[in-house]
Amino acid sequence: MPTHYKGTKEEVTVLNVFIKLTRSTESLFQYLSIKLKRYGITEAQFGVLEMLYHLGPLQQNQIARKLLRSRGNITFIIDKLEKMNLVKRVVDAEDRRCTEVYLTPKGEALIKKIFPMHLKEIVSIFSVLNSNEKQLLEKICKKISKRILTQKEDKPQ
Amino acid sequence: MPTHYKGTKEEVTVLNVFIKLTRSTESLFQYLSIKLKRYGITEAQFGVLEMLYHLGPLQQNQIARKLLRSRGNITFIIDKLEKMNLVKRVVDAEDRRCTEVYLTPKGEALIKKIFPMHLKEIVSIFSVLNSNEKQLLEKICKKISKRILTQKEDKPQ
DNA sequence: CTTAAACAATTTAAGTCTAAACGATGCCGA
DNA sequence: TCGGCATCGTTTAGACTTAAATTGTTTAAG
16 A cells, blocks of 8 residues: 655655555564564563573663663563563672663573574564565665664764 | 575575565665654554555554554554644544544644655665666566465465 | 772662453344 | 444553663773
């Protein structure tokens, strides 16, 4: 369902790409989120567990920066994970303002089990792309990310 | 920041593409959402106004389907827009279960003003892509959307 | 020292979203 | 015609998110 907007050729093209990108990523994330719900966790919770699993213990502010979420939100997510005994908080002895977040054995067991299944879903979806397309998509995404950063710097706030 | 996951080459490749896609689209939507906030509306509200502007009056359930949102959420969004006098609800005389949503003159004036500015932001971001890349991105997104649909049908719920 | 500024995490208030249940309406076969 | 089923919009409860204010800690300047 392309746009009905009448503008320059360039505008119409961009708008169509943008709409396709929006639709496809939204349905992708909705789809994956439904799959994760089976295991009793949300996408955000999975994101934290996966990060701790592959990068090791992290401070909350590091997690916030990496996941593009507010610190308040990370507090909320870690609260939930801690209640489920999947992670534990340890106050940093060096700098008592910071808390390090660790996977518990239960948390590690869970992410160890879930991650491969989740990855399988993603691989299955991306299997419609040939290796050239995957490579190009990665390149395009990098360009867009970079562009947004410079755009932000140009006219901040 | 690529993944630290050790798996097959295929898995590592897909995971990297997926991460890049996630990061870039999230920062894209966050960026655009901040821009819209200047005009006192949210992305979701903009989506409804833009849809009505380009497609004409629509029923709430049509809007829900097109925007991939729940019907309850559309009720919520239309409530807000109606309070701001940007849209009005009219019960369908043919089928009194349905309500048609119309832009008010004020709503039309607003979207008429905002849309070109918003489009300019999007065009500016996508200007880092050459026309071949834009074309490819659109093709790739279509493929992914289609893949998700068939995936859903295969193992529903 | 002491105090001000910077920073980490938490709390709070407000907003947005979904799923599920509900009431009203329309459709259709018996 | 009537009774059951489907569909529409709304309501509700609960989850998630951010921004801003708050608390506690560190750092650095006087």
